[in-house]
Amino acid sequence: MDEFLPEEIPAIRDSVIKFMETQVNPVMDGYEERGEAPRDLVLKAGEAGFFGAVFPESVGGTDLGYLAAVVIQEEVARNDIRFAACLNQQSSTCPNFIYYGGTPEQVMKYVPNLVAGKTIGMMSLTEPGGGSDALGAMKTVAKREGDVYKINGSKMWASLANETDVGVLVCKTDPDAGAKGVSAFIVEPKKYPGWTAQPVPMMGLSKAFRTNALFLDDFTVPVENLIGKEGDGFKIAMRALQPGRVTVAAKALGIARAAFDEAVKYANERVIKGSPIGKFQMIQSDIADMSAQIEASRTLIYHAAQCLDANLPSNRIASIAKYHASLTAKFVADKAQQIFGGYGLSTEYKISYLKAYSDMFYTGEGTANVQKIVIAEDALGYKLADRHHGSSTLRNPRLSDVARELQGAE
Numbered sequence: 375m376d377e378f379l380p381e382e383i384p385a386i387r388d389s390v391i392k393f394m395e396t397q398v399n400p401v402m403d404g405y406e407e408r409g410e411a412p413r414d415l416v417l418k419a420g421e422a423g424f425f426g427a428v429f430p431e432s433v434g435g436t437d438l439g440y441l442a443a444v445v446i447q448e449e450v451a452r453n454d455i456r457f458a459a460c461l462n463q464q465s466s467t468c469p470n471f472i473y474y475g476g477t478p479e480q481v482m483k484y485v486p487n488l489v490a491g492k493t494i495g496m497m498s499l500t501e502p503g504g505g506s507d508a509l510g511a512m513k514t515v516a517k518r519e520g521d522v523y524k525i526n527g528s529k530m531w532a533s534l535a536n537e538t539d540v541g542v543l544v545c546k547t548d549p550d551a552g553a554k555g556v557s558a559f560i561v562e563p564k565k566y567p568g569w570t571a572q573p574v575p576m577m578g579l580s581k582a583f584r585t586n587a588l589f590l591d592d593f594t595v596p597v598e599n600l601i602g603k604e605g606d607g608f609k610i611a612m613r614a615l616q617p618g619r620v621t622v623a624a625k626a627l628g629i630a631r632a633a634f635d636e637a638v639k640y641a642n643e644r645v646i647k648g649s650p651i652g653k654f655q656m657i658q659s660d661i662a663d664m665s666a667q668i669e670a671s672r673t674l675i676y677h678a679a680q681c682l683d684a685n686l687p688s689n690r691i692a693s694i695a696k697y698h699a700s701l702t703a704k705f706v707a708d709k710a711q712q713i714f715g716g717y718g719l720s721t722e723y724k725i726s727y728l729k730a731y732s733d734m735f736y737t738g739e740g741t742a743n744v745q746k747i748v749i750a751e752d753a754l755g756y757k758l759a760d761r762h763h764g765s766s767t768l769r770n771p772r773l774s775d776v777a778r779e780l781q782g783a784e
């Protein structure tokens with residue numbers, strides 16, 4: 375496939391592989407054993423430019439685009455899906471909220487440090503009442519008191535909320551106004567009281583990068599950290615989360631490829647009745663199915679990324695790519711575990727946690743059912759997935775440069 379990609383893409387992939395093989399793979403197990411977030415590795419990945427692909431150079435980005443971003447995410451995830459947990463927080467969801475909806479001053483203050491890996495990001499939308507209908511389940515409220523907002527309520531599945539320096543939190547400012555009562559805030563939990571993040575024990579997932587239940591008790595946010603205006607939060611969230619579906623799909627692809635590589639190696643090494651199990655027809659049938667699904671997934675994801683780069687309608691294809699990639703990761707990890715027999719359940723092999731992550735990506739950033747609703751309603755003509763394309767008034771990091779805006783050039 376490399377023949378059909380822009381010439382810089384294989385070189386980007388090689389640099390990610392080299393970085394992971396020399397900087398991350400040798401030490402990540404140690405962070406996991408200690409339950410310690412690898413902040414120094416996040417900083418090194420930031421310095422290597424892995425978080426800035428979709429942002430302009432003026433905010434520390436590389437301006438390489440979404441195709442580069444998905445290749446980076448795919449390779450990081452293939453090497454170590456546990457480390458990949460930081461990617462969307464540093465390079466997509468969290469900085470996207472700020473870039474799309476923030477003032478130029480907010481963008482310049484927060485995005486460069488996130489992209490450089492100097493601050494750890496976070497984005498908290500989901501509440502205990504449910505993530506698929508995030509708006510309907512939202513009970514957390516921010517109330518303005520003079521120069522600050524006080525936020526009260528609880529959030530669920532807030533990844534990196536126990537580590538974050540600068541994150542984004544979405545909650546209600548007017549509980550009676552539906553989507554128009556939602557606002558997004560830049561949060562700095564290390565500076566202000568009222569923030570308690572409690573890591574959720576998770577079977578097979580990282581102990582270094584944790585996801586959390588989050589309790590907010592008069593948590594303080596300065597008024598200047600509101601993103602956009604009161605009531606803009608839902609609109610910004612929908613826009614900021616959309617490209618994240620494509621990069622999350624790339625992580626799922628990385629999981630599938632890692633599980634596939636392990637399965638192929640094992641099928642060639644494991645000898646039963648004098649023959650490597652890879653010679654058995656039923657194992658070959660699984661290997662063929664796994665390979666075909668991975669290629670299809672990769673084609674969809676790269677196509678979705680190219681649509682984003684070309685500013686073409688991409689909501690429908692992003693949902694298809696995320697749906698297919700999450701099914702593929704689950705299918706391939708499951709088949710790989712079967713090929714490993716009993717050893718697939720042992721923590722001695724990667725397969726056990728690749729399987730856990732494949733389940734996570736089936737649910738996270740929009741469940742498989744939610745993607746199917748988007749795809750089916752578009753196909754049936756009930757709700758076209760790309761009906762809002764081109765109508766957004768929010769800033770897009772691929773199309774505008776905040777630094778020039780500050781100089782009054784845009």
Ligand SMILES: Cc1cc2nc3c(=O)[nH]c(=O)nc-3n(C[C@H](O)[C@H](O)[C@H](O)COP(=O)(O)OP(=O)(O)OC[C@H]3O[C@@H](n4cnc5c(N)ncnc54)[C@H](O)[C@@H]3O)c2cc1C
Pocket residue numbers: 497498499500502503504505506507530531532533534585734737738739740741742743744747
């Ligand atoms: C490890 C992990 C990390 C996460 N990190 C973050 C994070 O950093 N920030 C954040 O905000 N969120 C995060 N999430 C939350 C994630 O986005 C939600 O789990 C997801 O949106 C689903 O919400 P839920 O778990 O509440 O399931 P629910 O919404 O309760 O759904 C339960 C089931 O019902 C199905 N369902 C729901 N609605 C429909 C429907 N209309 N038709 C048919 N089926 C339906 C779903 O597909 C699912 O199978 C994370 C989740 C996990 C597991």
